[in-house]
Amino acid sequence: MRTIAVIPAYHEETRITPVIQSIRALVDAVVVVDDGSSDRTQEVAKQAGAIALRHRLNRGQGAALRTGTEAAIRLGADIIVHVDADGQHDPQMIPVLSEPLRAGEADVVFGSRFMGIDPTDMPKVRRMYFHLAKLFNIMVVGISKQITDPQSGARAMNRVAAQRIQFTQDRAAHCSEILRRVTQSDLRWKEVPVHVRYTEDTLKKGQSFFEAFKILWHLIIRGTK
Amino acid sequence: MPIQILLVVALLIALTMTWKRAKEGVIRAREAVLWSIVWIAAGVVIVLPETTSAVANLLGVGRGVDLVLYASVVVLFFLVFKLFTSLDRMDKQITDLVRKDALRDLDHQDETPTTNNQ
Structure with a gap:
């Protein structure tokens, strides 16, 4: 089975090389989507051995992920893994995420930070925030309450699922959007415990409740299910 | 009041322009009628401001x-x-x-x- 990792990257020229190098051995190909960075992210990614595409304009993480996923499908991927560019995701989660797909037990696998393995250096406030976000996601966005980590960015899916889930959220709301689409579809999904490292850099990027409202808003005006 | 005369003149110009364009075939007759209604209604409100109050009362609103x-x-x-x-x-x-x-x-x-x- 051909496994391709997709990494959306925005201004990551200083951080992306070790991420690509640590992942390359675990997958058949790495697709990096430089999301309109003004630094050398694309070049650096290419040098590190990735297939590096570039958005000419910054369109957001969700948009970059979808471009990368589309590229992976065209490159003949059987399994597509979404990875963060900033090293927040432990590369060892790739085999963990793709295992249920290989075994044919699931079509989509989500990595959860709240299934036994404690995140390293996750601030208390952040943890409380995630629990609040979870409640909110279940009640407002319509994500299955069996999901333990509704803000998870670590996920893997097989080719069929990747072709079926047409996520349209360009920015951070794609996380909740994918969860909603998958858990409301007849695709088989599974959560597996993963380990996430929190650093000062990664903490700067966060999600807001506002993003959840965006999903609802788009459901209303675009009418996409 | 001078302001009323000024506005009515402007509306008359708009009305003639509308029908001129309709004759030239730039806009359809139906559109010209619709716009004419808008201009005339505006004219009525300008000349007889009390009419808005009448409409307002009809809808249960106090003032026009x-x-x-x-x-x-x-x-x-x-x-x-x-x-x-x-x-x-x-x-x-x-x-x-x-x-x-x-x-x-x-x-x-x-x-x-x-x-x-x-």
């Missing part, structure tokens, strides 16, 4: 000025919604375009070291 205010809030709300949706559509189109452009690069990159080094 209040009715105009309420109506403008509704119209503005509608316009902002339209603006939001068209912006959203534009956003989506830009993303689609940027994605197409990025994926075109894929064909040139097929033989990347990643696949060779496996």
